[in-house]
Amino acid sequence: xxxxxxxxxxxxxxxxxxxxxxxxxxxxxxxxxxxxxxxxxxxxxxxxxxxxxxxxxxxxxxxxxxxxxxxxxxxxxxxxxxxxxxxxxxxxxxxxxxxxxxxxxxxxxxxxxxxxxxxxxxxxxxxxxxxxxxxxxxxxxxxxxxxxxxxxxxxxxxxxxxxxxxxxxxxxxxxxxxxxxxxxxxxxxxxxxxxxxxxxxxxxxxxxxxxxxxxxxxxxxxxxxxxxxxxxxxxxxxxxxxxxxxxxx
Amino acid sequence: xxxxxxxxxxxxxxxxxxxxxxxxxxxxxxxxxxxxxxxxxxxxxxxxxxxxx
Numbered sequence: 001x002x003x004x005x006x007x008x009x010x011x012x013x014x015x016x017x018x019x020x021x022x023x024x025x026x027x028x029x030x031x032x033x034x035x036x037x038x039x040x041x042x043x044x045x046x047x048x049x050x051x052x053x054x055x056x057x058x059x060x061x062x063x064x065x066x067x068x069x070x071x072x073x074x075x076x077x078x079x080x081x082x083x084x085x086x087x088x089x090x091x092x093x094x095x096x097x098x099x100x101x102x103x104x105x106x107x108x109x110x111x112x113x114x115x116x117x118x119x120x121x122x123x124x125x126x127x128x129x130x131x132x133x134x135x136x137x138x139x140x141x142x143x144x145x146x147x148x149x150x151x152x153x154x155x156x157x158x159x160x161x162x163x164x165x166x167x168x169x170x171x172x173x174x175x176x177x178x179x180x181x182x183x184x185x186x187x188x189x190x191x192x193x194x195x196x197x198x199x200x201x202x203x204x205x206x207x208x209x210x211x212x213x214x215x216x217x218x219x220x221x222x223x224x225x226x227x228x229x230x231x232x233x234x235x236x237x238x239x240x241x242x243x244x245x246x247x248x249x
Numbered sequence: 250x251x252x253x254x255x256x257x258x259x260x261x262x263x264x265x266x267x268x269x270x271x272x273x274x275x276x277x278x279x280x281x282x283x284x285x286x287x288x289x290x291x292x293x294x295x296x297x298x299x300x301x302x
Contacts, residue, residue, distance in 0.1 A: 026277075033273070037266065041262075041266070042252060046256065051256045051258065052255035052256040052258045052259075052262060053255070053256075053258040053261055053262065055255065055258075055262050056261065056262055056265045058266075059265045059266055059268070059269035060265065063269065063272075098279075099276055102272050102275065102276055103272065105272075106268060106269060106272045109265075109268060110265040110268060110269070113261050113264055113265050114261065114265070116261065117258060117261055216273060216276075216277075220276045220277060220280050223280035223281065223284060224280050224283070226284060227280070227283045227284040227287055230284070230287055230288065230291065231287055234287075234291050234294070239291060239295075240295050243288065243291050243292040243295050244292075244295060244296075244299070246288075246292075
């Protein structure tokens with residue numbers, strides 16, 4: 001077991017393994033999203049209050065979940081990279097930021113579109129949930145900009161790891177903002193005392209999309225980490241053998 | 250047709266699902282493109298270095 005993890009931490013080993021794992025995550029992920037989306041759009045009954053507008057939940061909630069989950073991955077990877085000086089951990093953090101930012105934009109935009117018919121406004125400055133989610137996007141932008149601004153990879157890794165760890169404080173704030181303060185945003189639907197506040201016909205497509213989006217995130221993240229590993233190790237012998245080997249093949 | 254109207258919420262619902270699809274496609278395409286580009290760059294650099302020696 002530990003040998004497997006030690007091997008996984010080695011860039012050449014990870015590079016080869018990631019190619020094998022990626023389709024095993026992507027294919028079931030896209031299939032689950034297809035089923036969840038179809039069922040959510042055409043099979044699930046409409047909500048008694050929000051009518052058909054509630055179906056935005058099948059995109060908005062997975063996007064929100066992934067935006068926060070990717071940030072948590074970055075913070076944990078940054079901490080591992082700083083404490084154990086594991087090279088691969090910094091590559092994970094670097095690869096995750098653009099993906100997380102894309103899901104964060106999706107979360108904010110779909111939330112805004114959903115808010116228009118439900119709250120009568122696209123955006124409410126001062127709303128704790130909306131503002132903490134916007135801060136998450138700024139954290140992503142800050143991390144991407146910082147990494148691009150620092151040419152020394154080791155220094156950039158350290159600075160980004162610290163910022164990711166400090167910024168992780170925002171994740172529980174996003175989660176509990178609707179409980180701590182008054183917000184236009186509805187309370188927790190899935191993870192709450194007394195179980196999910198949804199009918200099973202509405203819940204299953206949401207769970208399928210949550211799992212599907214997570215698997216696709218895993219697949220895309222693996223691809224991006226591969227690229228990051230290739231960039232960081234581009235002067236190493238194994239990369240030279242790899243590219244020349246593929247040329248010969 | 251009512252299925253696509255989404256009870257007058259069609260524009261909101263379909264825009265969100267369209268954006269969701271766009272983000273998934275963009276992430277997949279971007280990840281593949283970046284890797285392909287970098288691999289080619291590294292290949293060119295290694296080949297040039299090999300030629301020098």
